[in-house]
Amino acid sequence: MTTGNTASGTFYLFNKKEQSSPIVFIHGVGLTHEIWQPQLDFFKNYSTLSYDILGHGKSKLEKEQIDFNDFSNQLLDLIDELTIDKIHLVGFSIGSLIARNFSTRFNNRLKSLILLGSIYKRTSQQQQIVNERFNQAKKDLKLSKQALKRWFTDKYLEDNPDTYEKISSILSSNNIENFLKAYELFVKHQNDEEFEKIKINTLLMTGEYDYGSTIEMSQELSKVIKNSELKIIKDGKHLCGIECADEVNLSIKDFVEKND
Template sequence: MELTKACKTPDGTRFWRQGQGSSVVLIHGVGLDATMWRSQVEALAQRHDVIVYDMLGHGDSALPREDAELDDYADQLASLLDHLGLERVAVVGFSMGGLVARAFALRHPQRLTAMVVLSSVFDRDANERSGVRQRLAQARERGPAANVGAALKRWFSPAFHRAYPERITEIHEIVSSNHPQGYYRSYALFGTEDRFGTERLQTIRVPVLVATGELDPGSTPRMAHALAGHLPNAEVHIFPGQRHMVPMEDHEAVNAVLLRFLAKALANAPSKEVFQ
């Protein structure tokens, strides 16, 4: 399924909106853009008002400022909600999008109904931290294309590479075509802010689902369980045999888990609220 025609906010955020019902925002990962969510939009829009958008420095959205922080990315989402007249939404964040979701939950708690942190990072160990520092240095020196080939091998299984070479090519092109400064500024936050807000996570009271692939080397099941342990109303789901890009590689399983979680978490939430 292709997304409908893109729209743009006055401050330069590209977004798509489909469906009706309770509102759900999907946030992509570093180097990607909103189009990674096509399979999720198709499934979720049958029950929800689904919004997907390009983060700062990605796709056709504005660049982040040079000294950008995760709060800037959280404020981008808040500004998008203002533009759409939405007061409260559920947020699904993938990879770096999971960090942005956490930042949004801490900075704008009154605007959140539920949160999903999918294939994201938390409290890297020394080896994991060393690896991401090396990749960050490569990106700074040679741009977004510096390590995309290695990333694709981590993100997708060999079977997916063989079965869907056109999808691999598409993701390779999306990552490689990122604006170098926007990509690096975002990657720097992804690479260093895995413990963002740890001491405040217990203040996030909404229902939270923390999920990842069993074989994801960068967003591990250990991280998922550790993050959930800091959240008072969290559950964990591990996708068996899956790597990082589980929303694309096993979209049916992801869609089923998201729909089930959202139905339970939003059972008592109003379908629409207007921001005054």
């Protein structure tokens, strides 16, 4: 595993194996590449690439106004600098929206697409809830640690206090100005992608009890993304990539190997 920074200031971890196209992981808003540790450990014999998105962790963000094209361009610059041709792309939460944007613009760079905890066509009530959370975050200048109650089951948090402390520490370390720029994009997302441009095989995954990125959202998303299939992670909530890592990892492995 090597770490580095691109010329434009993106921090990354790259585990290069000659025999395979890399699996690239994009984390969620307010988080960092560190949430993918269960996946990086599981796929240690595969090429993997994880990185901090703009304005998160150790990656720079110098623009005042950003959009999803900026995040896609960041990923494109990263794989170009590492001379990577094609990738298997895994995006979580806002990372799934970045992955969707990337797929509509640079579909030729993909071998497969995996969207974990993605959103699609929030109801008016769901939109009101996320608006209120965003407004509260602007007021408090932080994302409430109550988010962890939405991201993990109570039992998991009770049994894994170290994970609670780790994720809380990541949230507390955010540059709040940059965090709010990304969070606003996530909250105000309008599902305006040109889904017909996603021509690569796609796996949609969401937790059984994820109330922000619901089963219904993934079911509807599967109708507009051709060549897609749906996997529900039993007993999972939003961060099922950590809590239900075994099932998520095996699902990614099967899909990647089928499409490599």
